Amino acid sequence: xxxxVAHTSLQPDFVxxxxxxxxxxxxxxxxxxxxxxxxxxxxQHGRDEGAISAPPPAAVVFAESTQDVQDAVKLCDQxxxxxxxxxxxxxxxxxLLAVQGGITIDVSRMSRVLSVNTEDLTITVQPGITxxxxxxxxxxxxxxxxxxxxxxxxxxxMTSTRASGTNAVRYGTMRENVLALExxxxxxxxxxxxxxxKKSAAGYDLTRLLVGSEGTLGxxxxxxxxxxxxxxxxxxxxxxxxxxxxxxHTVIQTIQMGIPIxxxxxxxxxxxxxxxxxxxxxxxxxxxxxxxxHGSPTGVKEQAEMVQDIAHEFGGNAFExxxxxxxxxxxxxxRHNAYFAAVSSVPGCRCITTDACVPxxxxxxxxxxxxxxxxxxxxxxxxxxHVGDGNFHFGYLIDPDNDAQRQQAEQLNHTLVARAIALxxxxxxxxxxxxxxxxxxLEEVGAGAVQMMRAxxxxxxxxxxxxxxxxxxxx
Numbered sequence: 369x370x371x372x373v374a375h376t377s378l379q380p381d382f383v384x385x386x387x388x389x390x391x392x393x394x395x396x397x398x399x400x401x402x403x404x405x406x407x408x409x410x411x412q413h414g415r416d417e418g419a420i421s422a423p424p425p426a427a428v429v430f431a432e433s434t435q436d437v438q439d440a441v442k443l444c445d446q447x448x449x450x451x452x453x454x455x456x457x458x459x460x461x462x463x464l465l466a467v468q469g470g471i472t473i474d475v476s477r478m479s480r481v482l483s484v485n486t487e488d489l490t491i492t493v494q495p496g497i498t499x500x501x502x503x504x505x506x507x508x509x510x511x512x513x514x515x516x517x518x519x520x521x522x523x524x525x526m527t528s529t530r531a532s533g534t535n536a537v538r539y540g541t542m543r544e545n546v547l548a549l550e551x552x553x554x555x556x557x558x559x560x561x562x563x564x565x566k567k568s569a570a571g572y573d574l575t576r577l578l579v580g581s582e583g584t585l586g587x588x589x590x591x592x593x594x595x596x597x598x599x600x601x602x603x604x605x606x607x608x609x610x611x612x613x614x615x616x617h618t619v620i621q622t623i624q625m626g627i628p629i630x631x632x633x634x635x636x637x638x639x640x641x642x643x644x645x646x647x648x649x650x651x652x653x654x655x656x657x658x659x660x661x662h663g664s665p666t667g668v669k670e671q672a673e674m675v676q677d678i679a680h681e682f683g684g685n686a687f688e689x690x691x692x693x694x695x696x697x698x699x700x701x702x703r704h705n706a707y708f709a710a711v712s713s714v715p716g717c718r719c720i721t722t723d724a725c726v727p728x729x730x731x732x733x734x735x736x737x738x739x740x741x742x743x744x745x746x747x748x749x750x751x752x753x754h755v756g757d758g759n760f761h762f763g764y765l766i767d768p769d770n771d772a773q774r775q776q777a778e779q780l781n782h783t784l785v786a787r788a789i790a791l792x793x794x795x796x797x798x799x800x801x802x803x804x805x806x807x808x809x810l811e812e813v814g815a816g817a818v819q820m821m822r823a824x825x826x827x828x829x830x831x832x833x834x835x836x837x838x839x840x841x842x843x
Contacts, residue, residue: 375785382837384469387426391447395427395471398439402430413454413472414465417519417707418770419718420803422465425452425472432477434550434558435587441472441587442556444833450834453587455496455522459529460721461802463582467837473587475524481505482590490564493597495524495588511595514539518704518797522589524770529800530580534700537756538630538662539596541798545697546579550590554829564592577824582800582833583592585828599630599662604696607684608654612636612739612751614682614820615655616732619755621678623728627671629756631700636739636751639706646709647702658703661695670680703752710750714765717748720777721763724788725797728758734791735760738784759797784812796822801825801839809840 385636395403404410405427414424429440444451458466466472468601478494479501485491486509493502497521503512515534525551532541539545548562561574576586612634614781619632635656644651659675661668676687690696702709711719722739726734735751742749742762744753753760762784764777784794785808795801795808810818817842825832825842832842 382422382467387449388447391449393691396444396710399429404428416459416464418460418462419720420462422467425466427471428474430477432473437552437587437589438556441552445555448831450833450836453583454789455525456498458519458521460799461804463802465700487509488564489595490592492521492590492592495591510598511597512598513593515542515545523591525623527588527591528577528583534631534633534754537752543579545594548592549575549578549588551578551586551588553586554834582838584825584838601665602662603668604660604690604699606688607657607679608652610683612655612735613732615657616756618679618682619695619727620728622675623756627674630662632756633658633703634753634755639750639752642705642709642713643702646712647705649702658699706752710763716746717764717765718768719765722781723761723797724785724793725759725800726788726791726793731758732789734787741780745776745780806840
């Protein structure tokens with residue numbers, strides 16, 4: 369099941385488990401108005417931002433407390449019904465799809481900040497709070513949470529997929545920034561992992577096991593995170609290049625010299641054109657780097673000057689600075705809107721998007737071959753990347769009714785991911801496996817590791833009710 373094959377369809381076969389009527393009645397009795405079986409509500413919760421579709425869940429429970437999550441999961445355990453956690457719906461690889469039926473638990477109402485401990489640089493939140501709301505809530509403390517995947521994702525979803533994003537080159541990913549969890553297990557038990565201490569050698573590292581488990585091992589109800597002091601000075605810059613190769617070599621040299629750049633985003637010429645049209649900008653239509661520097665005023669100035677010198681060595685031009693917050697926000701909002709800009713550029717299209725990550729030294733090799741193949745295909749596409757850590761994204765814009773184009777885009781995706789693995793990289797740097805990337809898991813980690821994952825899943829979720837059908841198949 370996990371062997372990488374040339375995908376011929378975006379629509380795998382889904383087998384729905386039966387939902388007992390007495391289960392739905394018990395759910396309604398317990399939750400009343402917090403439970404909906406309305407088709408519109410179920411359809412909203414039965415899709416994400418990816419290109420795969422599946423039947424919607426049988427019901428949606430709007431949890432408002434840990435007890436609500438417990439009670440819903442206990443009913444699912446009793447009746448053997450699948451259950452999927454839902455935050456903001458911004459995932460891309462089919463994580464939220466009810467591929468075996470069941471219900472969805474929407475945790476978006478669980479959106480409180482529970483405690484802020486600035487002395488220890490930690491914050492504890494409920495899973496439904498989004499990253500923007502979190503930072504808005506603590507903006508007056510002088511601290512912020514840096515993980516920025518682009519979409520205004522929920523913290524629970526970001527933890528579940530081990531998200532990263534534009535700031536990862538300096539601040540790391542969710543793996544490094546989640547300290548502790550409260551989680552509801554498949555039997556409805558509440559378990560706490562970790563604490564607010566910076567390190568621990570107490571037993572298995574259950575926090576790291578659950579971060580990135582994509583809802584297959586438990587449902588998060590509290591999350592403790594690292595927070596960081598707001599930098600004294602922030603400066604952003606854009607620089608255009610005649611080729612992607614020169615832009616990438618600028619990034620490689622910047623990282624290898626140890627310059628602590630906070631963000632460095634690659635935007636290809638297709639993306640620049642799309643963003644200009646969508647966001648009403650006039651950016652130079654060439655491959656571009658968007659960069660941001662954090663630190664003291666002197667440190668930021670030194671970092672920026674060093675990177676500017678490196679860029680000039682590789683033909684970088686039109687170096688422009690953005691130091692006012694509104695100018696920086698405008699630039700990075702345009703970058704974050706690249707997906708929506710791309711989709712709007714081809715009316716009626718669906719986007720097959722993928723991500724991969726390679727060692728920084730192999731980034732140019734990976735990107736240039738992928739660009740050549742994408743150009744030759746004739747399919748409209750865009751390329752963006754958090755290239756400071758070797759992570760990049762292609763989006764192929766296809767006619768959803770054109771099967772030949774679907775197959776061609778899937779083959780491009782297959783070749784891209786296989787190349788990344790061959791270069792010592794990974795099939796996904798931040799999107800996760802979900803449904804779409806299952807075929808590459810075996811090749812990347814090996815049969816023994818996949819079997820170990822299955823054993824963990826079967827031990828912690830013997831009835832296979834927690835987001836079944838994701839990451840790998842049990843059979």
